[in-house]
Amino acid sequence: MTDASLSQLTSGAYEQALKVIESVEPRIAAATRQELADQRGSLKLIASENYASPAVLLTMGTWFSDKYAEGTVGHRFYAACQNVDTVEALAAEHARELFGAPYAYVQPHSGIDANLVAFWSILANRIETPALKKLGAKNVNELTEADWESLRHEFGNQRLLGMSLDAGGHLTHGFRPNISGKMFHQQQYGTDPETGLLDYDQVAAKAREFKPLVLVAGYSAYPRRVNFAKMREIADEVGAVLMVDMAHFAGLVAGKVFSGDEDPVPHAHITTTTTHKSLRGPRGGMVLAQEEFAADVDRGCPMVLGGPLSHMMAAKAVAFAEARRPEFQTYAQAIADNAQSLAEGFLKRDARLVTGGTDNHIVLLDVSGFGLTGRQAESALLDAGVVTNRNSIPSDPNGAWYTSGVRLGTPALTTRGFGHEEFDRVAELMIEVLSNTQPGTTKAGEPSKASYVLADGVAERVQAGADELLDKNPLYPGLELS
Numbered sequence: 134m135t136d137a138s139l140s141q142l143t144s145g146a147y148e149q150a151l152k153v154i155e156s157v158e159p160r161i162a163a164a165t166r167q168e169l170a171d172q173r174g175s176l177k178l179i180a181s182e183n184y185a186s187p188a189v190l191l192t193m194g195t196w197f198s199d200k201y202a203e204g205t206v207g208h209r210f211y212a213a214c215q216n217v218d219t220v221e222a223l224a225a226e227h228a229r230e231l232f233g234a235p236y237a238y239v240q241p242h243s244g245i246d247a248n249l250v251a252f253w254s255i256l257a258n259r260i261e262t263p264a265l266k267k268l269g270a271k272n273v274n275e276l277t278e279a280d281w282e283s284l285r286h287e288f289g290n291q292r293l294l295g296m297s298l299d300a301g302g303h304l305t306h307g308f309r310p311n312i313s314g315k316m317f318h319q320q321q322y323g324t325d326p327e328t329g330l331l332d333y334d335q336v337a338a339k340a341r342e343f344k345p346l347v348l349v350a351g352y353s354a355y356p357r358r359v360n361f362a363k364m365r366e367i368a369d370e371v372g373a374v375l376m377v378d379m380a381h382f383a384g385l386v387a388g389k390v391f392s393g394d395e396d397p398v399p400h401a402h403i404t405t406t407t408t409h410k411s412l413r414g415p416r417g418g419m420v421l422a423q424e425e426f427a428a429d430v431d432r433g434c435p436m437v438l439g440g441p442l443s444h445m446m447a448a449k450a451v452a453f454a455e456a457r458r459p460e461f462q463t464y465a466q467a468i469a470d471n472a473q474s475l476a477e478g479f480l481k482r483d484a485r486l487v488t489g490g491t492d493n494h495i496v497l498l499d500v501s502g503f504g505l506t507g508r509q510a511e512s513a514l515l516d517a518g519v520v521t522n523r524n525s526i527p528s529d530p531n532g533a534w535y536t537s538g539v540r541l542g543t544p545a546l547t548t549r550g551f552g553h554e555e556f557d558r559v560a561e562l563m564i565e566v567l568s569n570t571q572p573g574t575t576k577a578g579e580p581s582k583a584s585y586v587l588a589d590g591v592a593e594r595v596q597a598g599a600d601e602l603l604d605k606n607p608l609y610p611g612l613e614l615s
């Protein structure tokens with residue numbers, strides 16, 4: 134089918150769907166229309182967001198949502214799951230092929246849920262199963278209260294080593310206030326204070342001293358690649374399970390931009406991910422695992438997760454089918470190339486980047502040189518139609534709320550077709566905003582970390598510059614709603 138006839142079909146589908154929604158709750162139909170207009174009209178640089186294809190979006194809105202399907206393919210706690218079985222089996226098959234993984238579990242509802250399944254299955258595989266053997270029990274039903282007490286002690290004394298939040302790790306990698314920081318004794322590794330780069334010697338030294346059950350690799354705000362072969366060596370040396378959370382960069386793995394030592398899947402015991410970030414699928418999560426963990430991961434629902442979202446598994450299957458096409462590799466390479474262009478655009482205009490650049494899809498801009506906090510920068514940029522999110526930088530003097538950085542990512546605008554020149558212009562427009570923004574004051578006249586003053590006319594000028602780029606690279610080209 135041609136692109137033109139496909140977009141005509143898509144326009145028709147949404148036009149009709151919105152009419153149906155309007156007949157029940159017009160305000161939701163209106164908000165849905167407005168959301169499309171807003172997304173079309175702004176430069177989306179949020180590193181964790183993307184635009185899924187109409188095929189993926191349409192797959193989400195079906196009667197598969199109405200099914201309960203606890204259990205696994207062919208082994209359900211509910212009747213009449215034959216079509217859900219088809220969907221889940223196909224999504225898992227596409228995922229295994231796409232990532233070269235021995236086993237794929239496509240039920241997790243989100244990235245955080247995928248991590249919970251991974252933690253649970255590591256505890257079950259490495260603690261519960263050996264403990265049952267030692268106690269001479271076949272399954273947990275045979276345990277006495279005293280056995281449970283000793284098992285609780287075993288579970289509750291496990292250790293996890295992950296990347297610290299301010300170095301770019303995720304909340305679920307052992308951050309104290311998160312459940313992962315409460316159910317594990319946790320320690321964190323950081324980055325080199327001089328270079329901002331991951332310091333493998335530091336990771337190894339901490340691992341030798343701390344002896345974690347789980348070594349977590351992966352990040353949300355680190356603008357560099359990771360050598361997962363090295364991380365596995367460290368894990369093996371101390372007998373840890375290597376868990377890689379590729380939530381952010383799964384698209385670069387799927388598109389073979391990260392291969393060899395940079396491909397986590399062959400090196401990790403368990404790999405978790407979201408499906409909606411650089412992978413460009415529906416909002417959701419997934420766990421990939423080596424065979425030895427498969428049976429434990431399979432019990433994710435109902436041990437950790439609520440009933441699977443069959444409509445979302447269907448959409449995952451469609452997205453993975455898209456990612457298996459050769460065009461996806463071109464897209465993934467463009468994400469990385471565009472991040473280079475964006476970084477160069479800042480560096481040549483004398484802005485400071487954490488680690489001095491990027492070799493993935495993230496650029497972490499240090500805005501302290503403009504005399505601003507991340508919070509002020511984020512707000513001023515938003516006034517000009519540039520959507521980013523503030524982010525702390527290593528050893529951030531402004532803490533996790535106000536921060537000193539702005540995190541940028543290229544997946545979304547690359548989907549719209551932006552290339553080298555467009556990203557250079559994006560850097561130029563952002564610099565125009567930041568260099569024309571002054572920190573504001575509180576009502577009492579004190580210096581403020583939140584309020585700011587953007588010079589007259591800048592927001593309009595930059596929005597006009599952004600509109601030029603956006604009009605040339607439309608979101609969902611051909612999709613027209615009356």
Ligand SMILES: *Cc1c(COP(=O)(O)O)cnc(C)c1O
Pocket residue numbers: 181242243244245246302303305351352353378379380381407417418
């Ligand atoms: C985004 C992200 C998650 C969480 O994903 P949700 O779908 O929002 O739950 C987990 N881990 C990492 C590394 C992430 O970047």
